[in-house]
Amino acid sequence: MSLLHVWQRLYRQASRSPLQPLDHPLLERHRISLSIKRDDLLHPHISGNKWRKLKYILRQALTEQAPGLLSFGGAYSNHLHALAAAGKQLGLPTVGLVRGEPHSVANPTLSDARRWGMTLEFVERAEYRRRQDPDWLAALADRHPGYRLIPEGGSEPLALPGVAELWRELPAADELILPLASGGTLAGLLSARPPGVRLTGYAVLKGHGWLAATVQQLYPPAARDDGWRLQLDHHGGGYAKCPGDDRERITRLASALAVPLEPVYSGKAMLGLFRDIEAGMYPAGSRLIFLHTGGLQGARGGL
CATH class of the missing domain: 3.40.50.1100 (Rossmann fold)
Incomplete structure (x- = not known):
């Protein structure tokens, strides 16, 4: 079997992940519909x-x-x-x-x-x-x-089309939420963003002043697109840093939502999202999808 055939088999194995509706008292109180795209389940190791x-x-x-x-x-x-x-x-x-x-x-x-x-x-x-x-x-x-x-x-230009394929797997929504680090995932999603769907990236590292520029460098039309925003105040002190009380909140949130979260990427972003929902940043009636970007393996090292 050629290596390209091996790649094609891997492509088929990791072609789609489930969408899981979430329930939580905060969501009910603010009348927010939230589902999570479980890309952590795409592949056991290349997730x-x-x-x-x-x-x-x-x-x-x-x-x-x-x-x-x-x-x-x-x-x-x-x-x-x-x-x-x-x-x-x-x-x-x-x-x-x-x-x-x-x-x-x-x-x-x-x-x-x-x-x-x-x-x-x-x-x-x-x-x-x-x-x-x-x-x-x-x-x-x-x-x-x-x-x-x-x-x-x-994160490079050739990464964008693979990320953009995600839209084929998503239902209609008002906003797609995701953790943000190197910017490639957000840039890829922007490259095929459906009209009327906003993108919000929750930075998991200190990104003031350069993260937006990185996204625009990867996908230059992003500079003229007003359908995305960055939330930069939920990084917990920097990349792979997470205060003890935030760790406890992430653990409780993961249990309440019945979704595995770690304190580096998806846990930080989900906690930031819930804080912003509580603060009224998302209007009542909003249909939100959260993209779980994987990374659960990193939590094994005590991060």
Whole structure:
């Protein structure tokens, strides 16, 4: 079986996720209809927005017969975890440049990645900040000739069409809510946004001043689109940071909604959404859909 046939089989396996209606006293009190798109169930290891962003990048790498895949991420990166799993299934070697020190190599995320064959290279934080520097990337390409370089989080123009396919699976709604980190998922959704549906991204990291610019860089027409907004005040102190009382609220919310949530992405965004509903930001009668972008594996490391 060719590698492209393996990709096609993987595409079929991860083609659709369920939509789950949610019940909660706050929703009833404010007369809000809320459902959650369970993209965390797309695939056991390549779940959520990671698969949607990677699917056509992987196909291009196979079509061009790239000898391997290389990307970047932190020690608990869902993206590197998904990429390692995809590389294992597709028979492609993978390299992960990890921000930070090698002592984190034993955490569950990187242990999985190594078990699936990913070669890990640890990069000091100062050097890691050069990951968009053309000269630094050129030197990296020289060390790994022919490898398909994938940006952090998989957020690049080729990721957008895979994300945009999500709209085919959604019913009519007034607003689609999602966690926001590298901006690729929001940009992909904007590229095919149906008229009358607003998009709201809840930033899970400190994104004042640059997150909107990142989305617009990935999808330039977003600069002229008034159908989206960012909520920047629910990041809990920064990426992968979550105060203890917020952790408890996320745990209680996950139990009440009967949906698994973690404190890095979907948990933060769902908690922010409920706070904003309570504050009256969403009008009575609103039909909302929340996109669960996966990432549950990262919670195993105590995040």
